Amino acid sequence: MTAGASAALVLAAAALVDPGDEVLIADPSYPCNRQIMESFGARAVLVPTTTAAGRFQLDAASVRSHWTDRTRGVMVATPSNPTGTSVPAGELAAICGTARERGAWCLVDEIYLDLGDHDEHGRPQASVLASDPDAVVVNSFSKYFGMTGWRLGWCVVPETYVPVMERLAQNYFLCASAPAQQAALACFTRESLAVCEARREEFVRRHALAVEGLEGIGLPVPVRPDGAFYVYFDVSGTGLTSWEFCERALREAHVALTPGRDFGVRTADTHVRLSCAAAADELREGIARLGTLVATLG
Numbered sequence: 001m002t003a004g005a006s007a008a009l010v011l012a013a014a015a016l017v018d019p020g021d022e023v024l025i026a027d028p029s030y031p032c033n034r035q036i037m038e039s040f041g042a043r044a045v046l047v048p049t050t051t052a053a054g055r056f057q058l059d060a061a062s063v064r065s066h067w068t069d070r071t072r073g074v075m076v077a078t079p080s081n082p083t084g085t086s087v088p089a090g091e092l093a094a095i096c097g098t099a100r101e102r103g104a105w106c107l108v109d110e111i112y113l114d115l116g117d118h119d120e121h122g123r124p125q126a127s128v129l130a131s132d133p134d135a136v137v138v139n140s141f142s143k144y145f146g147m148t149g150w151r152l153g154w155c156v157v158p159e160t161y162v163p164v165m166e167r168l169a170q171n172y173f174l175c176a177s178a179p180a181q182q183a184a185l186a187c188f189t190r191e192s193l194a195v196c197e198a199r200r201e202e203f204v205r206r207h208a209l210a211v212e213g214l215e216g217i218g219l220p221v222p223v224r225p226d227g228a229f230y231v232y233f234d235v236s237g238t239g240l241t242s243w244e245f246c247e248r249a250l251r252e253a254h255v256a257l258t259p260g261r262d263f264g265v266r267t268a269d270t271h272v273r274l275s276c277a278a279a280a281d282e283l284r285e286g287i288a289r290l291g292t293l294v295a296t297l298g
C-alpha cells in the first residue's frame with residue numbers, strides 16, 4: 001500500500017532505474033510518470049504515439065524500434081491520461097514480452113483500469129497481470145473509487161522486488177496512511193461497488209456527450225476514448241496553438257482545459273485535453289461556450 005499511485009511510482013523508480021538508464025514512454029502521456037523517472041536520473045525516451053490507428057498508445061513494434069543498449073524498461077499507462085485510450089490486451093502482452101526478452105522491466109500504470117469500457121459481453125478490462133505476472137503494476141483509490149484526497153494506492157511487484165520496495169517504502173514514507181486504509185475497506189462493500197460502477201457508466205455517457213459535442217463545433221477527436229475520463233481533441237484547425245486556445249477558452253469562455261504541452265512534445269501545440277469529471281450539464285454548457293469561441297475565430 002502506498003500514498004497514492006504517485007508514491008508507488010516513486011518507489012518503482014527508486015527500485016528500477018539508475019542514472020543514465022533509458023525508459024520508453026508514450027508521447028503524449030501523464031507527465032509525472034516521466035518526471036518521476038527523470039528525478040532518479042533516468043532518461044525518459046518519448047516514443048511518438050500520435051497516429052489515430054495506434055490509438056495514441058505504445059505498441060510492441062515502436063517499443064522495439066526505440067530500444068537501445070541503455071533501455072532498462074517500458075512504462076505504459078492504460079487507459080491513458082490524457083487520451084483515455086487503452087492498449088489492447090494482446091499488444092500489452094507483446095510489449096511486456098519485448099521487455100522481458102531483453103532482461104528489462106515493464107511498468108504498467110493501471111490507475112484507470114476499472115474505468116475502462118467493458119467489452120461487448122460486459123466483461124471489464126483485465127489487468128496486465130493476467131498475461132504477465134512479472135509486470136510491475138501501479139494502481140490507486142484515486143480514480144475508480146474517487147478517493148483522490150485520501151492519498152492511497154498500491155503497487156504489485158515480482159516477489160524479488162518486495163523486500164527492496166519494503167525497505168524503500170520504510171525510508172521514504174514509513175507507511176501509507178492507516179486511517180485512509182481503514183476508510184478504503186468500505187470501498188469493497190456491495191453498495192460502494194454499485195456506486196462506483198454507476199459512476200463508471202456515467203463516464204461512458206459523458207465521453208459520448210463530449211466527443212459528439214466537440215466534433216459538432218468543429219473540434220475533431222481523432223481517437224475515441226475507451227476509458228478514464230478524458231477526451232483529447234485537435235485544435236489545429238482553429239489557427240491557434242493549443243496553449244493559445246486554452247488561454248482564450250479560460251479568459252473568454254471561462255472553460256478550463258489542459259494544453260497538449262503538459263503531456264509531451266508531438267501534440268504539444270495541436271491537442272487539448274478535456275476532463276469529463278464535470279457533470280453532464282456543465283460539460284454541455286462548457287462545450288456550447290467553446291462553440292461560441294470557435295465561431296469567433298472564424
Ligand SMILES: Cc1ncc(COP(=O)(O)O)c(C=O)c1O
Nearest residue numbers: 004005006030077081111140142
Ligand atoms: C496516469 C496517472 N497515473 C498516476 C496518477 C497519480 O494518481 P494518485 O492520485 O493515485 O497519486 C494520475 C493522476 O492523475 C494519473 O493520471
